[in-house]
Structures are given as structure tokens and as C-alpha cells.
Amino acid sequence: xxxxxxxxxxxxxxxxxxxxxxxxxxxxxxxxxxxxxxxxxxxxxxxxxxxxxxxxxxxxxxxxxxxxxxxxxxxxxxxxxxxxxxxxxxxxxxxxxxxxxxxxxxxxxxx
Amino acid sequence: xxxxxxxxxxxxxxxxxxxxxxxxxxxxxxxxxxxxxxxxxxxxxxxxxxxxxxxxxxxxxxxxxxxxxxxxxxxxxxxxxxxxxxxxxxxxxxxxxxxxxxxxxxxxxxxxxx
Numbered sequence: 001x002x003x004x005x006x007x008x009x010x011x012x013x014x015x016x017x018x019x020x021x022x023x024x025x026x027x028x029x030x031x032x033x034x035x036x037x038x039x040x041x042x043x044x045x046x047x048x049x050x051x052x053x054x055x056x057x058x059x060x061x062x063x064x065x066x067x068x069x070x071x072x073x074x075x076x077x078x079x080x081x082x083x084x085x086x087x088x089x090x091x092x093x094x095x096x097x098x099x100x101x102x103x104x105x106x107x108x109x110x111x
Numbered sequence: 112x113x114x115x116x117x118x119x120x121x122x123x124x125x126x127x128x129x130x131x132x133x134x135x136x137x138x139x140x141x142x143x144x145x146x147x148x149x150x151x152x153x154x155x156x157x158x159x160x161x162x163x164x165x166x167x168x169x170x171x172x173x174x175x176x177x178x179x180x181x182x183x184x185x186x187x188x189x190x191x192x193x194x195x196x197x198x199x200x201x202x203x204x205x206x207x208x209x210x211x212x213x214x215x216x217x218x219x220x221x222x223x224x225x
Contacts, residue, residue, distance in 0.1 A: 032210070032211055041218065042216075042218055042219075043115070043202050043204070043216030043217050043218050043219055044154065044202070044216050045216070046213045046214065046215075049211070049213070051211065089153050089154075091153075093210070095210065096167070096210075097142065097144070097159045097166070097167060097210070098156050098159070098167060098169070098170070099144075099156060099214070100156070101146075101153030101154045101155070102153050103151075103152055103153050104151075104152070104153050
């Protein structure tokens with residue numbers, strides 16, 4: 001079936017370095033993509049989104065890149081901080097209200 | 112202002128018991144979603160409400176799962192005759208409506224079925 005998946009289940013980075021979290025999606029009809037951050041014991045928190053008519057979007061310290069040709073999504077976090085340690089999910093929508101989440105990548109930030 | 116709240120935060124049930132999980136969305140949010148999150152997995156869509164109307168329930172795993180939002184605000188997810196495979200965190204999210212609006216999630220209810 002259609003799914004959103006991640007290449008790496010865990011990522012460990014040094015504080016101050018940049019982080020890149022990757023995601024592959026399989027549904028070419030998806031037109032809206034979202035990155036979420038989930039800390040232990042909390043619900044997912046919206047980070048940044050991008051529509052399929054764009055290939056890059058920047059926020060505060062975060063950038064999302066979308067490559068529709070290879071169905072790939074990435075989240076870049078600049079100057080990673082200990083507070084960025086969490087599980088990150090990519091998610092996709094196909095034009096309706098049903099959001100499909102990937103399995104997640106755990107980011108560890110070493111001080 | 113207050114975010115999405117869920118209660119109880121933790122629920123332990125014996126197999127075969129019925130449970131009811133409550134979600135209080137952000138005031139004024141038209142759309143409400145329920146998700147199921149198994150340990151180490153991403154959330155999986157269960158159902159979606161627009162006001163009191165349940166527009167999509169395609170993710171409900173069986174007819175033991177039932178959700179309602181009778182007045183278009185608070186929602187309840189009910190699971191009848193709970194099974195061990197129902198053990199998960201149940202997340203509720205709300206948003207203002209529209210296809211591209213940010214969903215705000217509650218902290219979830221962790222259900223453990225013994």
C-alpha cells in the first residue's frame with residue numbers, strides 16, 4: 001500500500017552541527033507534506049510544511065526540501081541544539097484530510 | 112490559550128473491558144482527528160470529524176472502535192471488548208479547518224490492555 005518511510009531510524013549529531021533527516025514517500029498523488037517533532041510523552045508538534053508546487057521552504061533554523069522526481073523529502077536543522085533531540089516524522093496528504101505518517105527518526109544531540 | 116487536552120492520560124484495562132477516551136479540542140477548531148500510535152511507530156489515522164459530522168472513519172481497525180462528537184466540540188473514542196493489540200497511545204488533534212492547516216495534537220492517552 002501507500003506509505004511514507006524514512007531511510008534512517010536514528011541520527012546522532014554534535015551540538016552546533018547541522019542535521020539532515022530524510023524521508024521517502026511512495027504516493028505520487030500526495031500534494032502536501034509536513035514534518036513533525038515528537039518529544040517523549042507528548043503529541044507530535046508541527047515544524048514546517050510544504051506543498052507539492054514548491055521544492056524548498058525555510059523556517060526558523062529549519063528547511064524542508066521536496067524532490068518530486070524521486071519522491072524524497074528532507075528536513076534540515078541548522079545549528080542543532082540539545083532541545084532538538086526528539087523523534088521526527090514526515091507525513092503526507094493526498095488532498096483529503098487523511099494524513100499518513102512515516103515511522104520516524106530519532107535524533108540525538110550530543111553536547 | 113489552552114491546547115488540546117485528553118483524558119485520561121493513562122488507562123489500564125483488562126481484556127474484554129470497554130474504554131472511553133476523551134478529547135477536548137482547541138476552542139473554535141472545526142476539524143478533529145483521532146490517531147493510534149503503536150510503540151516505536153508513527154501515528155496512524157483513525158477518523159476525522161468536521162464539526163459534528165464524521166466525514167472519514169476509514170482508519171478505524173474494527174467495529175469495536177467507535178467515535179463521536181455530538182456537539183461539534185468534545186469527542187469521545189470508545190473501544191469495546193478491548194484486546195491486547197489495542198494497546199497503544201491514542202492521539203487527538205484539532206485544526207481550524209481547510210486542507211492545509213496545522214494540526215495541533217494533544218498529549219495522548221496511553222492504553223494498556225492486560
